[in-house]
Amino acid sequence: MNALNIDLPKLEVRRYSQLVDGKSGEAMSGERFERRSPAHGVVVGNYPLADVADAHAAVAAARNAFDTGPWPRMSARERSEILLVISERIAGNAEELAMMDVLESGKPISQARGEMAGAVDLWRYAAGQARSLHGSVPAGLGQHMLGLIEREPVGVVAMITPWNFPFVILSQKLPFALAAGCTVALKPSELTPGSSLRLGEMLKDAGLPDGVVNIVVGYGNTVGQTFAEHDDVDMISFTGSTQVGKSVVRAAAGNLKKVALELGGKNPQIVCADADLDAAADAAVFGVFFNVGQCCNSSSRLIVERSVAKRFEEKLAELTARVPVGDPLDPETRVGAIINDAQMEKIEGYLKGAIEAGANPLCGAERIKANAGLYYAPTLMSGVTRDMKIAREEVFGPVLSILTFETLDEAIGIANDTHYGLSAGIWTSDHDRALIAARDLRAGTVWVNCWMDGFSEMPFGGVRQSGLGREQGAQAIEEFTEQKSVLFHRGPRAGRWVPGV
Ligand code: NDP
Numbered sequence: 001m002n003a004l005n006i007d008l009p010k011l012e013v014r015r016y017s018q019l020v021d022g023k024s025g026e027a028m029s030g031e032r033f034e035r036r037s038p039a040h041g042v043v044v045g046n047y048p049l050a051d052v053a054d055a056h057a058a059v060a061a062a063r064n065a066f067d068t069g070p071w072p073r074m075s076a077r078e079r080s081e082i083l084l085v086i087s088e089r090i091a092g093n094a095e096e097l098a099m100m101d102v103l104e105s106g107k108p109i110s111q112a113r114g115e116m117a118g119a120v121d122l123w124r125y126a127a128g129q130a131r132s133l134h135g136s137v138p139a140g141l142g143q144h145m146l147g148l149i150e151r152e153p154v155g156v157v158a159m160i161t162p163w164n165f166p167f168v169i170l171s172q173k174l175p176f177a178l179a180a181g182c183t184v185a186l187k188p189s190e191l192t193p194g195s196s197l198r199l200g201e202m203l204k205d206a207g208l209p210d211g212v213v214n215i216v217v218g219y220g221n222t223v224g225q226t227f228a229e230h231d232d233v234d235m236i237s238f239t240g241s242t243q244v245g246k247s248v249v250r251a252a253a254g255n256l257k258k259v260a261l262e263l264g265g266k267n268p269q270i271v272c273a274d275a276d277l278d279a280a281a282d283a284a285v286f287g288v289f290f291n292v293g294q295c296c297n298s299s300s301r302l303i304v305e306r307s308v309a310k311r312f313e314e315k316l317a318e319l320t321a322r323v324p325v326g327d328p329l330d331p332e333t334r335v336g337a338i339i340n341d342a343q344m345e346k347i348e349g350y351l352k353g354a355i356e357a358g359a360n361p362l363c364g365a366e367r368i369k370a371n372a373g374l375y376y377a378p379t380l381m382s383g384v385t386r387d388m389k390i391a392r393e394e395v396f397g398p399v400l401s402i403l404t405f406e407t408l409d410e411a412i413g414i415a416n417d418t419h420y421g422l423s424a425g426i427w428t429s430d431h432d433r434a435l436i437a438a439r440d441l442r443a444g445t446v447w448v449n450c451w452m453d454g455f456s457e458m459p460f461g462g463v464r465q466s467g468l469g470r471e472q473g474a475q476a477i478e479e480f481t482e483q484k485s486v487l488f489h490r491g492p493r494a495g496r497w498v499p500g501v
Pocket of ligand 1: 160161162163164187188189190191218219220221223224225228239240241242244245247248262263264265295296343394395396
């Protein structure tokens, strides 16, 4: 038993259905697969295994719903009302959804609850955006011309989502696409499909017309690739690794579909000697160990002013020793399990390489045995230099690389020495330094004296190889629209192109 009194060995394994054209059911092949909790080693879900044929059926249903169905044609008020009903269903079932994410991903229950609250806010915000989407009318076209710049839904959107924040990442995309009037074919990661499939049931109950959202769970190289290549898909919205993001771009070139990408990061936090070092240390520990570091926003590089580096490392080690690691079902736990063996081996490979290259583990750097699950100790790596692999590549684990600097220019140089550009941060009490860093750090988000605070109102996304486009914020809905220019002539049309007529 655990703190929530869930008897895992006796847990009833939930059987899920896929959703295509409003019908819940099996994959065409009839095949199913299971998922084991990475934190406990027991089976927690059973799902239909979709293949290429199911992907085609999902796209065909979304295409038909877009071309002939009511969703893109109804008023924004009607769409908004349905989105609000969905947000209430999510809020009413938040604990169940959170538990699905916990059991499939190994993330702590307290964190999963927070993610559901964030997801509800995104759905509500998107419902509001449905009604505030506007085109425009340029004022200066002359008295005979009326130009309308209309906003139209982009069409059928394929969405591919990863396993690290299954429900939140879905909620950063789906309600905004629906608000715009698009229809959707969705492939969640086969490691964490439960909450997405459960949402499918809620969408139906909330009155979403058949075919508007279709959810099939299969592998990236079958279902994902089919979505990315499909000629009937008008846009693909992908969150995952930069490597797969690039292959999605190549596959999307076939019909030049619109592409939105939310990819990886190697996000730096700069800590200046004049900062509130206690607050910065807490944020550094939170920034890298949140979601066991399996986070695109993980602040996996810490760049500390040399004069305080030693003292700061001691603070970090002290805090790290107090981070509760273990059973995600314990509400006190802050760090849960690693998603799977492949990810665990990847983390171990990076640490081995870093130690061989001369970096020094201050703590961690080993597996933890608990609950028959996959746990890795929060790890601080001192003496990391910018050329080391661990300082350049996305580890996607609870591993902090600590580097040092003398001048702000040097710190910003180290921070920008990456092909990623998702987020960055600076801790300082000097406003001028903060403003300079905010200007010069090459990232989609810069946090000053805070880390990973996020709001539905704030756009999120990366520059360079961290992505294309923005989710959330006032423009989120516009990502799922195209502009159409419509020109009307008023009054008699003077002048002819053909001379002398
Ligand atoms: P991937 O980028 O491989 O997978 C993300 C999603 O894309 C999954 O649903 C996956 O399906 C799908 N996919 C895989 N191949 C294709 C393809 N050819 N065409 C279309 N879709 C595809 O991430 P992983 O889950 O394998 O994690 C590997 C690494 O990616 C991590 O270590 C981390 O560095 C990074 N990552 C970054 C994330 C972020 O938030 N930026 C999120 C997750 C991972 P399937 O699961 O079947 O492969």
